[in-house]
Amino acid sequence: MMIDVINLHKSFNGFPVLKGISLQVEKGGILALIGKSGYGKSVFLKHIVGLLKGDQGKVLINGEDIGTSKGTALEKLRKKFGFLFQGGALFDSLNIFDNVAFPLREKTRMKETEIRDKVFFELEQVGLQGSENKYPAEISGGMKKRAAFARSLILDPEIMLFDEPTTGLDPIIANTIHTLIKNTHERLTFTGIIVTHEIPKIFSIVQKVAMLNDGVIIAQGTPQEIQASPHPLVQQFIAGGIEIA
Amino acid sequence: MNWIKVLGKFTLSTLRGLGEAGVFLIKGFSWAFIPPLKFHRFIKQIQFIGVNSTLIVVLTGAFTGMVLGIQGYYSLNKFGAEALLGPAVALSLIRELGPVISALMITGRAGSALTAEIGIMRISEQIDALEVMALNPFRYLVVPNFLAGIISFPLLASIFNVIGIYGGYLVGVKLLGVSAGGYFGEMRSFVDMQDIFDGLYKSLSFGVIMTWICCYKGYNAGYGAEGVSKATTQAVVTSSVLILVWDYFLTSVMF
Numbered sequence: 260m261m262i263d264v265i266n267l268h269k270s271f272n273g274f275p276v277l278k279g280i281s282l283q284v285e286k287g288g289i290l291a292l293i294g295k296s297g298y299g300k301s302v303f304l305k306h307i308v309g310l311l312k313g314d315q316g317k318v319l320i321n322g323e324d325i326g327t328s329k330g331t332a333l334e335k336l337r338k339k340f341g342f343l344f345q346g347g348a349l350f351d352s353l354n355i356f357d358n359v360a361f362p363l364r365e366k367t368r369m370k371e372t373e374i375r376d377k378v379f380f381e382l383e384q385v386g387l388q389g390s391e392n393k394y395p396a397e398i399s400g401g402m403k404k405r406a407a408f409a410r411s412l413i414l415d416p417e418i419m420l421f422d423e424p425t426t427g428l429d430p431i432i433a434n435t436i437h438t439l440i441k442n443t444h445e446r447l448t449f450t451g452i453i454v455t456h457e458i459p460k461i462f463s464i465v466q467k468v469a470m471l472n473d474g475v476i477i478a479q480g481t482p483q484e485i486q487a488s489p490h491p492l493v494q495q496f497i498a499g500g501i502e503i504a
Numbered sequence: 505m506n507w508i509k510v511l512g513k514f515t516l517s518t519l520r521g522l523g524e525a526g527v528f529l530i531k532g533f534s535w536a537f538i539p540p541l542k543f544h545r546f547i548k549q550i551q552f553i554g555v556n557s558t559l560i561v562v563l564t565g566a567f568t569g570m571v572l573g574i575q576g577y578y579s580l581n582k583f584g585a586e587a588l589l590g591p592a593v594a595l596s597l598i599r600e601l602g603p604v605i606s607a608l609m610i611t612g613r614a615g616s617a618l619t620a621e622i623g624i625m626r627i628s629e630q631i632d633a634l635e636v637m638a639l640n641p642f643r644y645l646v647v648p649n650f651l652a653g654i655i656s657f658p659l660l661a662s663i664f665n666v667i668g669i670y671g672g673y674l675v676g677v678k679l680l681g682v683s684a685g686g687y688f689g690e691m692r693s694f695v696d697m698q699d700i701f702d703g704l705y706k707s708l709s710f711g712v713i714m715t716w717i718c719c720y721k722g723y724n725a726g727y728g729a730e731g732v733s734k735a736t737t738q739a740v741v742t743s744s745v746l747i748l749v750w751d752y753f754l755t756s757v758m759f
Contacts, residue, residue, distance in 0.1 A: 308636050337638035348633035351624070362637050 260319070261286040261418065261450040267306060267316035269299075276302050278474035279316070284467070289444060289451040291461045291482075293496065294471035300454040301345065303471065304420050307452065308340050309333055320418070338366070341416035341449070345423045347407035349395040355382070356391035359410045366414060381409040385439060401432035405439070412443060419443075421453040433457065440464055458497055459486070470496065528720045529712075532646040546648040553614045553649070553715075554656030558663065560613055561606050565597075565664035568605055569671025572596055576672070577680050586680075590687035591694035593672035594665075598695065598703045602665040604751050607657060607710035611743045615718040618649060619739035622722025623732035631723070645723070649715045657711030658704045665703070702758045709754065710747050717743040 262284040269277040276299040284290045292300050305311040306318050309325040318325050325336050349358045356378055363374045382388050385405040395403055404424060411419065424440065425433035437457070441464050444451065455461050462468070462482035469479035470493050478485060478493045486497060576592045622645055625631050634641045669691075676682040721739035725731045 305632070310632055310635060334638040337636060340636055342633070342636040344629045344633060346628055348629040350630055350633075351628075365639055366637065 260284065261288075261321055262307060262452070263317075263319040263322075264303075264307070265317045265319070267303070267313045267318065269302060269306065269311065269313050275474055277306075277313070280471070280474075280476055281316075282469055282476060282479070284450055284452060286450055287448045288467060289453060289465040290467045290469060291458075291465040292452060292454045292469050292471060293456065293458055293461075295496075296456075298471055299474060300471055301422050304342075304422050304452060304454055307418075307420060308337065308342055338414070339417040341411035341414070341419045343404070343408055343411050343419070343421045343424055345426060347395070347403040349403060349407055349410070351395055354392050354394050355387065355398070355406045358395070358406060359391075359413055362410065362414050377413065378409075381413055382406075384412075384443070385409045386435070401428050401435070404428065404432075404436060408436070408439060408443075412447070415447055416449055419449045419451040421451065421455070423454055423456070425455065425457050434460075437461070437464060462486070524724070525716075525720050528646075528723070529716050531642055532650050532716065532719070535640065535642045536647045536650055538643075541651075542644055542648055545644060546651055549648045549652035550656060553610065553618070553652045554660060557610045557613050557656070557660055560609050561660045561664050562667050564605055564609050565602070565667035566671040568601055568664075569593060569597065569668030569673075570675045572601070572668065573672035573675030573680070577676055577682065586676075586682055587686040588690055588694075589672070589676045589682050590669075590689070590691040593676070594669050594691045594695050595699060597665045597668040597672075598699050600703075600751075600755070602668060603657075603661045603703050603707035603710060604747065606661045606664040607707060607714065607747050608744055610657065610660060611714045611718075611740055611747065615714050615743055616736050616740050618715070618718040619722040619725070619736045620732055622719060623725030623735045626723060626725045627727060627732060641723075646715075646719045649719055650712065653711035653715035654708055655711075657707040657714070661703060661707035705758075706751065706754055709750060713746050713750060714743045717746060 260283045262282070264280055264282045267277050267280040268275070280303060282290070292303065294300055302311060306313055306326070307320075309318075309328065312326050320336050320339065323332070323336060325333065328336055349355075350361065353361065359378045359381060360374050363369055363377060369377070378391070379388070382391055385408055387402060387405055387409065390398060390402060390406075395406070398406070408424070421440065425436050428436065437460060440451075440453070443449075444464070453461060453465065459482075465482065467479065468482050468485040469476050470485070470490075471477075472492055478488045478490050480488070485493060488494065572593045573589065576589050576596075577586055580586045580589055580592060622631075625645070631641050631645070634644060673684070673687055677684045677687050718739045721735040721742070725735035
C-alpha cells in the first residue's frame with residue numbers, strides 16, 4: 260500500500276475530530292474522500308502529509324510512519340508529495356512563473372533554462388500560457404487553482420493530495436480541473452486522495468470512494484459500491500449531490 | 505473555587521505561551537547559523553525593515569532632538585549651565601532616546617506589517633505549502649527578519665542620534681543663542697565611546713525583540729482576518745512593552 264492509515268484519532272481542545280480512521284490507497288490509485296463540510300476531511304489530509312500529527316494511530320507512506328518521522332526522514336517522505344491546497348496557497352509576493360518555478364529552484368540543481376522549459380510545459384498543461392507574469396492577486400480563482408496545480412506537479416510527485424480542488428469554481432472550470440486531474444494521472448500515474456463534494460462527477464476519475472461522517476468512515480468501496488450503498492447518510496449525500504449537480 | 509480554576513488556567517496558558525515563544529527564538533537563531541542563508545529574502549527584509557523606515561526615523565529624530573534642545577536649555581538655564589546643552593542632548597539621545605524611540609517607531613511601521621504578512625501566509629496555507637515542499641519556513645520567513653533586524657536597528661538608531669543632535673543644535677544654537685563651539689566642543693568632553701557602544705548594543709537587542717515577537721505572533725496567528733488583526737495588535741503592543749522593560753534592565757546593568 261502506498262498510503263495506509265491505521266486507526267487515526269485527532270482531537271482539538273478536547274473536541275474529537277477524527278475518531279479512528281482506517282484507509283488504504285494502493286500505488287497508482289485515487290481515492291475520493293467525501294462528506295459534509297466541517298467534519299475533518301482537510302484535517303485528515305494534513306495528517307497524510309505530516310502537517311498534523313495524530314493523537315493515536317499511524318499514517319504509513321510506503322511503509323514509513325510519517326507521524327513519527329522527523330528531520331531528514333520527514334523531508335525525504337515529503338518529497339514524494341504534491342498538495343493542492345483549497346485556496347491554492349500561491350505565494351503572494353511571487354508571480355505565477357516564479358511560484359511554479361519555486362520548488363525547482365529550491366529543491367533541484369536545474370539550470371535556469373531547464374527550469375524555464377519545465378515551468379512553461381506545466382503551465383501549458385494547465386492552460387495558463389501567457390499568464391506567467393501575473394501575480395496571484397491579479398488572476399481568478401480558477402486560474403489560481405490551476406497555477407497551484409502546476410506548482411504541485413512540477414517535481415513529478417508520487418502522491419498527490421487535493422483539498423477540494425473545485426470548490427468555489429463555476430461548473431465549466433470545475434470540469435476543466437477534473438479533466439486536468441484525470442489527464443495528469445494518466446501521464447504521471449500518481450497515487451492520490453481527493454477531498455471533494457463533487458459527486459457523482461468525481462466517480463469517473465477515482466477508483467475508490469470513502470465517506471467521512473462525524474469522525475469515522477461510514478462507507479468505502481468502488482464508486483459503484485458507494486452508489487449502491489444502503490447506508491442512509493451515503494444515499495442522502497449522493498442524492499443531495501445529484502440534486503445540486 | 506472557580507477563580508482558582510481560572511487563575512490556574514491563565515497561569516498555565518501564559519507559561520505555555522512563554523515557553524513556545526522561547527523555543528521559537530531558539531529555533532530562529534539556530535537556523536540563522538545553518539547555511540544556506542536566503543540572501544535575496546534577507547536583502548529584501550533589510551530594505552523593508554531598514555531602508556523604508558529611514559524617513560520616519562529621520563523625522564522623529566529631528567523633532568526629538570529639537571524638543572530636547574528646548575527642554576534642555578530651559579532646565580540648564582536655571583543653573584546657568586546652558587553651555588552644557590550639547591552633551592545633555594547627545595547623551596540623552598545616544599544612551600536612551602535614540603535606541604528606544606527609533607525601535608518603537610520601527611516596530612510601529614515594520615513590525616505590524618511583518619506580523620500581518622506572516623499571519624496572512626499562515627491563514628492562506630502558504631506556510632503549510634512551504635512545509636509540504638519539504639522546505640523549512642524558519643529559513644524563509646524568520647531568519648532573514650532576525651538578521652535584518654539585528655543590522656537595521658543599530659544603523660537606524662545611529663541615524664536618529666545624528667539627526668537628533670543636529671535638531672538640538674538648530675534649536676539651541678540657532679534659535680536660543682547657545683554657542684556653536686560650546687555645543688559640539690563640550691560634547692567631545694562628555695560623550696565616551698562606551699556610551700555609543702552601549703546605545704548600539706541596546707538597539708541591536710531591540711531588533712531581536714521586535715523581529716522575534718512579530719514573527720512569532722504572525723507565525724501563530726489565529727483564523728481569518730480577525731486572527732491576523734489580533735496577532736498584529738498583540739505583536740506591536742508586546743514588542744513595545746518588552747522593548748521598554750528590556751531597556752530598563754539593560755540600563756541598570758550597563759550604567
